[in-house]
Amino acid sequence: MERRTFLRNCILTAGSVLIGGSAIFRFLKVSKQKEEPLSTTIETICQGNGKNVLVLMSAGTRKGNTDRLTDAYIRGLSEKGHSVTKVYLGSMHMAGCRGCGACQHNGNRCVVQDDMQLLYPLFVACDMLVMASPLYFWTITAKLKSFIERLYAISVEDKYPEKETVLLMTAGDNNKHTFDQALNYFHIISGVLGGKEIGTYLAGGCTGCENISRQIAPEHLEKAYKMGLDL
Template sequence: MKKILILNGSPRKNGKTASLINAFSQGAERTGNEVSSLYLNSMNIKGCLACEKCSKNGGECVQKDDMETVKEAFEWADVVVFASPQFWGTITGQLKVVIDRLYSEMHRLGFENFVKETALIMTARGDNYQFALDFYAIFVNLLGWKDHGTVLGAGKEDEAREIGANIK
């Protein structure tokens, strides 16, 4: 059984991204995984200040906001799923801010304990996901996270359900 954290970066609570998240969660829970989802748009999370204080004080960020909830969930999780509609060719600002702020968590946990498994769920009007896939490759390749796959496009609930079910 895996503990799966879904970081929902969509500004629409019940939009197409949510539909894919629900399908993914159904598949993951059907095979015994535990799933938790955070709807980032309802959280108060400020952007990284690039002050580097987290690198000097054991990963403690100087900002005190809802990122504490994200960091607790991140530490709990074995798998982190990035879910977002495509904005300007990549993920939404809501999700990007959280990813930037995970920098302090990497300092707190240490690089070797920051490694997770991951998946990407995205929707868009078009079919060009290259910028988003390049960004996602940072986690898979640079950080050494295990990739469980991507779901790229609205209406792919069966694909999302299958990826969720295959996480073991």
């Protein structure tokens, strides 16, 4: 190959790479500009004269079955005059407890710096904790479990702030023992937090992600709403 031809081919190749790289850069830049901002993970739903209620919706899918069940319950709470803060736990970055024990020697401050730091003051201030979760492998979600584990940081001599507790759950199954494991765990956690269980609502027979659309029976939503209204 002649030297002139070789140089021309090298220049054309380099130019193609540069043009292609520039096009890719422009595409990525435009795509980045079009990205939607992250949705709010903590929302103040209402302010009332009743109880201060912290609701942890731990499903990763918004507007799914668990979220709809949770919103039905919140609607009842709101109409009754309670203050409600809703947390989309499934959208937060939160690790489980490391078991390092540092919190017990540095003034009950967790050394893991993630979104759990936003939830400690909300938990301390609330009168009632509502845990909402789909059934994953016969128990609550990993995110909700992580939240519970990380409460160890604010324990004093293995004692925890006392809170009223509520459990809301959804599942595809609707058998007699579908929720047994999750329910037993909830009883344990409620006992640790003072044994003030307000109630549970377990919505079985929901259509999950395996189908075209998620579905929860309207009677579940109505009963959850009335449960919130009766508080």
